[in-house]
Amino acid sequence: MLAAMPPTSPTPVNRDEAPVRERGDACPGALRLHAADDGRLARLRLPAGVLTYHQAEVLESAAERLGDGHLDITSRGNIQLRGLGESCGGQLARVLYDAGLLPSEAHERIRNIVASPLAGLDSRGSGRDQDQGRSSSHSVQLWSKELDELLCASATATALSGRFLFALDDGRGDVAALGADVTLLAQRYGNPTLHIQTNPSGWRVSATDAARAAFVTAETFLTVAAAGGSGAWRVRELPAGHGLEAAVTTRLAEAGIAAEREPAADREPGPTAGPPAPGAVRSPDGTVALSVQAPLGRLSAAQWRILRTAAAKAAATADAGGAGTTPYGTLRVTPWRGVIVPGLAPDTADDLLDRLRTAGLVTAPDSPWHGVSACTGRPGCAKALSDVRADAARALRPPGRQLPSPPPPGLPVHWSGCARRCGHPQGTSWVDVVATGEGTYDVSVDGDARTTAAGRRAGQAAGQELADAVAAARTTTPTMTR
Known part of the structure; x- marks a missing residue:
């Protein structure tokens, strides 16, 4: 069965009008703060949107002590702190570093990795881990961890733009639709597929090679962009005749990654799924994940505190049950300005959802703030x-x-x-x-x-x-x- 192609980028591309970038992008980061009218702005990249409850507590404290008391969720599942003072950059950096949120100062702006937020938490997708009888190498969370480690260990990767995006899709087609520069798409049958933005075809690679294949593709993009002289920040900005597809095929082979090229004409339509709906999600292991959205992507520290406290309780419940290897005790921030709290006991989930609704978060699709x-x-x-x-x-x-x-x-x-x-x-x-x-x-x-x-x-x-x-x-x- 041929692998499915992720949906194409939502932005039409005119190759005859590819921009020429004469400078690097000005995207803010956790260290490069942006001077906004309401103070300094810090943007923290969260690979796959994952935060431990301790890291969530650190961000809550930073928002209250250093910022305006709010946390903003971006359309890439990252977190922004606003209203920061002129001289707090060093203090913020130390706090983030101590919490494990800055593994590499040189790479902090390029860690743009989105992943299917409900991977392993519902009955959809193709990578549902060992409890579903599948190798854990199919987990997009593990792909994210490996890809992030590869990026942070590469001096070459520091040249990536702060806008370059990786998408790791568990097979449901949600983040594959976001027009990422490099996409990995798990398959229900067979190996995952690797795709680059605007490319009508892709490569089938093994699950164990998937993260490395995505990394090699990104470094190959940098080589092609430099050779073309366009200074492109993203794949879709490369000029016509850029040759990236052929270069990726060559580089994958040189890296010892077996990759079967797939003709676009033989591919079946890909799966598509929308954002996680607000509400309770019943997980295969009997726990409940809660999906909520922040109105206009903005959370107060008090709203955030309810979420991270729930994650802490999920961790305690998992530890008491001997499930220390589960992903519970985390928050998953989504590219649709939402948060997933996995691993909750069913008898507490409804009460918590009601607390979150009362606190002003979107907890049901019929909320006027939904969408x-x-x-x-x-x-x-x-x-x-x-x-x-x-x-x-x-x-x-x-x-x-x-x-x-x-x-x-x-x-x-x-x-x-x-x-x-x-x-x-x-x-x-x-x-x-x-x-x-x-x-x-x-x-x-x-x-x-x-x-x-x-x-x-x-x-x-x-x-x-x-x-x-x-x-x-x-x-x-x-x-x-x-």
């Missing part, structure tokens, strides 16, 4: 034209309404303070709400059905107009794939 995301907007970003977070909240609860609007079915919606559209969804169509001025927005889907709606300048009528425009767009049938 709604936003960039920072004003006052945190100087480029933003409006306070998008406040305007998004008003659109969910227009003036005169006592309760939040029920969520319309259909597309997710992303609010952007400017045309850069920072943090917009990947791998899917979405409602694109872009500020054009203070409280005014263009609302569109895939570039079509464009309208202009006022947000708050004219009071109740304008707020209702914007809310109605967004709600209507969410039910639009997309005409193209982004």
Whole structure:
């Protein structure tokens, strides 16, 4: 049975207009802080989104002592701290290093690895570990650990852009749809497949070689990009005729990695899965994983504390039951601005889910915040034209309404303070709400059905107009794939 190709990148690529990068990217990191209007910003890369409950406690403390008391989740499952002081960089670095969150200072910005958040925690996917009768080498969590170690040991890899992305998919097709530069896709039958962004074909490699194959592919990209002189940050930015596919085939063979090339014409359609739905997930081992989302990707330290305390209880329960090798005692941060807490006892999961709902987190698909995301907007970003977070909240609860609007079915919606559209969804169509001025927005889907709606300048009528425009767009049938 031929392996499935992950969904293509949601962003159309014009090879004739590949950019020429004359400098490195300016993505912030945990050490390279960004000067925002609301203070310094630190972005911490979390391979596969995994944090121990102790590391989660360290981030909570850092947010309260050094930042604005909040933690932001990015569209790549990373964590941002905002409102940091001018001189706290060294103190933050020491705290992160002591918690094991900075294994290599030279590599901290390139550790961009997303993985299927529910891998091993439900009945889907193809890599369900030893308790499902499969080799643990199929686990995307183990691939992430090995890949991260390879990256951090490589001097060459430090040249990767902070935007270069790896996706490790357990076979369900969720993170494979995010348009990563390098994707590993587990297969229910046979070996996993390796793919590069925009490539119509891929390679079948063994599970034991999978992480190393992804690493070799990334280093090969650097060689090809340097030879072409484009300074490309990502695979899709390489100019036409770049030759990356042939170079990867050669480099895999030189590295002793057996890789069977797969013609695109022989491939069956790949699996697709959306983000983890909010709520309880029954795991094969009898425990429960809780899936929650942060409204607009932002958590208070108090909300975060409930999550990491739950992870600590899961660890204690696992230890008492002699399950010390399980992944419990961790949080999994997702690329859809959510958090998974695995390993909970069934008799405590419902009460905890209710606490999280009361604390303001999204715990069910019928929440008005489900599927709604936003960039920072004003006052945190100087480029933003409006306070998008406040305007998004008003659109969910227009003036005169006592309760939040029920969520319309259909597309997710992303609010952007400017045309850069920072943090917009990947791998899917979405409602694109872009500020054009203070409280005014263009609302569109895939570039079509464009309208202009006022947000708050004219009071109740304008707020209702914007809310109605967004709600209507969410039910639009997309005409193209982004």
